[in-house]
Amino acid sequence: MPDTAQITASYGRRFIVRTPAGAVFDATTRKKRVDFACGDWVRISPVNSEQAVIEDYLPRQSLLYRQDAWKTKLIAANVDKLFIVTAAVPAPNELLQRALLAAEAAGIGAVVVANKADLPETAAWREKLSFYESLGYPVIETCALDNANNLRPLMQGHTNIFLGQSGMGKSTLTNALLGSDAARVGEISTALDSGKHTTTHAQLYDLNEETKLIDSPGLQEFGLHHLDAAQLLRYFPDLHHLAGQCRFHNCTHRAEPGCAVKSAAEAGEIREARLAFLQRITDELLR
Numbered sequence: 001m002p003d004t005a006q007i008t009a010s011y012g013r014r015f016i017v018r019t020p021a022g023a024v025f026d027a028t029t030r031k032k033r034v035d036f037a038c039g040d041w042v043r044i045s046p047v048n049s050e051q052a053v054i055e056d057y058l059p060r061q062s063l064l065y066r067q068d069a070w071k072t073k074l075i076a077a078n079v080d081k082l083f084i085v086t087a088a089v090p091a092p093n094e095l096l097q098r099a100l101l102a103a104e105a106a107g108i109g110a111v112v113v114a115n116k117a118d119l120p121e122t123a124a125w126r127e128k129l130s131f132y133e134s135l136g137y138p139v140i141e142t143c144a145l146d147n148a149n150n151l152r153p154l155m156q157g158h159t160n161i162f163l164g165q166s167g168m169g170k171s172t173l174t175n176a177l178l179g180s181d182a183a184r185v186g187e188i189s190t191a192l193d194s195g196k197h198t199t200t201h202a203q204l205y206d207l208n209e210e211t212k213l214i215d216s217p218g219l220q221e222f223g224l225h226h227l228d229a230a231q232l233l234r235y236f237p238d239l240h241h242l243a244g245q246c247r248f249h250n251c252t253h254r255a256e257p258g259c260a261v262k263s264a265a266e267a268g269e270i271r272e273a274r275l276a277f278l279q280r281i282t283d284e285l286l287r
């Protein structure tokens with residue numbers, strides 16, 4: 001008789017699952033293809049008091065994933081708040097913008113964390129992040145080395161996830177919130193090495209009875225192949241109003257006549273950098 005349980009850790013093909021009563025099992029799947037993610041509620045068949053087999057997953061409230069031209073990688077299921085952890089050091093890449101698109105597409109609320117507020121480089125980064133604040137995303141500054149208490153009110157009652165590049169401080173923030181060293185922290189210098197000291201799998205923690213937090217491995221890439229190029233504008237709060245306004249349904253927003261986005265850019269109504277980002281993602285999806 002199958003029981004239900006939640007996946008609290010996913011190691012590729014092996015999982016840790018926990019029942020509502022608190023029983024924990026080491027679990028494998030029957031199928032070769034693994035389509036379960038940390039946060040999934042699943043039906044399990046216990047094999048003994050320590051091991052179980054995952055039969056199936058229950059309907060998901062949300063699914064966060066990324067996809068490149070070849071494969072799909074599940075990030076987490078049933079998350080309803082995404083905290084994108086950024087810092088001035090190491091150098092931020094395009095991941096923030098991509099993760100925001102993925103959050104919009106998945107219908108998940110997003111918060112931008114500006115960690116390492118203690119570093120002098122943070123001043124310039126703060127300025128860059130003000131753009132995202134103007135789009136309506138909360139931008140919260142933290143210094144994980146002190147505490148992360150200003151994140152607590154935003155997390156309360158939600159299933160939250162920390163997502164971001166390696167070395168931004170996701171695991172340090174997790175530990176600050178848990179008041180323990182449960183999550184493995186990597187030194188900046190080794191964060192991009194073999195992964196020995198960095199987070200290698202997604203892990204779900206309880207902050208309190210109603211509040212969960214998933215710490216995830218650093219992402220170098222965030223493929224968005226699961227998004228539809230024609231729908232892309234809807235996921236940009238600053239370009240949203242231009243959705244459906246281009247003459248061509250499959251407009252690449254480069255040289256087409258009647259491109260509403262190009263017109264808005266020429267009129268100085270939208271940022272050049274955002275147009276360039278939109279063009280890049282559109283090309284990627286149409287390729």
Ligand SMILES: Nc1nc2c(ncn2[C@@H]2O[C@H](COP(=O)(O)OP(=O)(O)O)[C@@H](O)[C@H]2O)c(=O)[nH]1
Nearest residue numbers: 116143144167168169170171172185186187188
């Ligand atoms: N100066 C400073 N360093 C931090 C802060 N938060 C984390 N770090 C350091 O950044 C490095 C990477 O942290 P880690 O939590 O492993 O990052 P993750 O890869 O995002 O999980 C470690 O050396 C941390 O001590 C912070 O607020 N300020």
Ligand SMILES: [Mg+2]
Nearest residue numbers: 170171198199
């Ligand atoms: Mg980590």
Ligand SMILES: [Zn+2]
Nearest residue numbers: 246251253259
């Ligand atoms: Zn266009």
